[in-house]
Amino acid sequence: MNLTIKDIAKMAGVSPGTVSKIINNYSGISEKTKRKVLDIIGETGYQPTFSAKSLATKKSNLIGLIYAGKVNVEITHPFFNEVVTTFKKTIGKLGYDIIMFSNEQFYQDNGSYIARCNHFHVDGCLIIAGDNVEDAIYELDESEIPCMGIDLKLKGPNSSFVMTENYALSSKVIQHFYLHSIRDIAFIGGRKDSSITIYREQGYIQAMQQLGLEIRDEWIQHGDYFEESGYEAMKRILDTKMYPKAVFAVSDMMAFGAIRAIKDSGMRVPEDIRVIGCDDIEACRFSSPQLSTIQQDKDRLGKLAANMLNDLISGNSQLSPVFVDSELIIRESCGSK
Incomplete structure (x- = not known):
């Protein structure tokens, strides 16, 4: 027979809350009541359930x-x-x-x-x-x-x-390219309605504007944070009349896809187009070339x-x-x- 805390309380003539407090070793219960309840628990072999233990504290952990x-x-x-x-x-x-x-x-x-x-x-x-x-x-x-x-x-x-801090994250990437004389910078985001993409794209646009760099609509493409979408986004960028000199992808997985698309087009990374991703996942250290990235803490x-x-x-x-x-x-x- 599977006894419940209510069964023990009924046998002892007390409330289920009192039984729970005794099980959880709370003070404020008379020794007589405590001994009666513990004796019944011992005689019946009752094992308190998780919910019984949490009844008195109102916490489940x-x-x-x-x-x-x-x-x-x-x-x-x-x-x-x-x-x-x-x-x-x-x-x-x-x-x-x-x-x-x-x-x-x-x-x-x-x-x-x-x-x-x-x-x-x-x-x-x-x-x-x-x-x-x-x-x-x-x-x-x-x-x-x-x-x-x-x-x-x-x-x-x-x-x-x-x-x-997503605005600062994008700014670090654009400033790095700028300080190394790279002015033509593309952006690959996740889904357009993704809040993280929105923040990072706004940060990209803001940093580009602060440094007087041209923002080309055809160089702003979107995917779904995973590799294949980065590949397709980079192919759309490469279909334009002018190639960027650098690409910022808002996830490392999309950056891997972008690198693959660049290689498939006959160009090289970083000699022709430089790439920076975001997340610093473990695979960044083992890709070819090793991926530059934003390391989130x-x-x-x-x-x-x-x-x-x-x-x-x-x-x-x-x-x-x-x-x-x-x-x-x-x-x-x-x-x-």
Whole structure:
């Protein structure tokens, strides 16, 4: 017979909350009541469930992990995988476990993240940015459930976010090319409606304008952050009458695709066209040529997200968003230090 906390409470003549407090070793319970409940637990062999242990504290020590958007970044995405790995280690040291929520059925059954969070009694949520973010994410953001976004701006009463400083990121790339006498610079972004692409494209345009460099519409192309789309975007750029001298791709995967398209056209990297990507994934060190890139501080992003979410759960709802600096890493695809 599988006993529940309610069964134990009925046998002892006390409330389930009292049984839960005794299980969790809370004070304020008489020794007589405590002994009676513990004796019944011993006699019946009752094993407290996770929900029973959390009943008194109102905390589950569970964090919901959500990859947001109709077009999400997937668990295998190198950048977010490293950020989440650091987050998982850090939040684990703070006493939490992680449960992942799928959004695959959202557009069939009108699912609710709030309902799922309440069902599993999660203490808070980490939300990873995707494209075409579903309305349910913003409903969750506006709820009382603490939420932490990564590369996703959240504005709710118990929410905050961490994000790489994307305008400065793009400016570093353009300034590097400019200081090495490169003036003709193309841009390959992700999806046009992607918030990260929008920020980085705005940063690219702003930096180009500040330095008096010409912005050619045909040299601004878009993909989906993955290699094949970078290849196709670069081919469209190479179909124009004039070739750029350099390309900034907003993901390393698209930069790899751009390099392949340049090589397939009979040109060389970096001798004919220089390339800089973004993310500094492990493959950058082993590509041919080795890829120059913007290194986002994945370790810092993950640690900040974990500690800030823990503070939100603890009642500190006054946390401002944090923007993390990046570093330009020059390798062979730029041909210059």
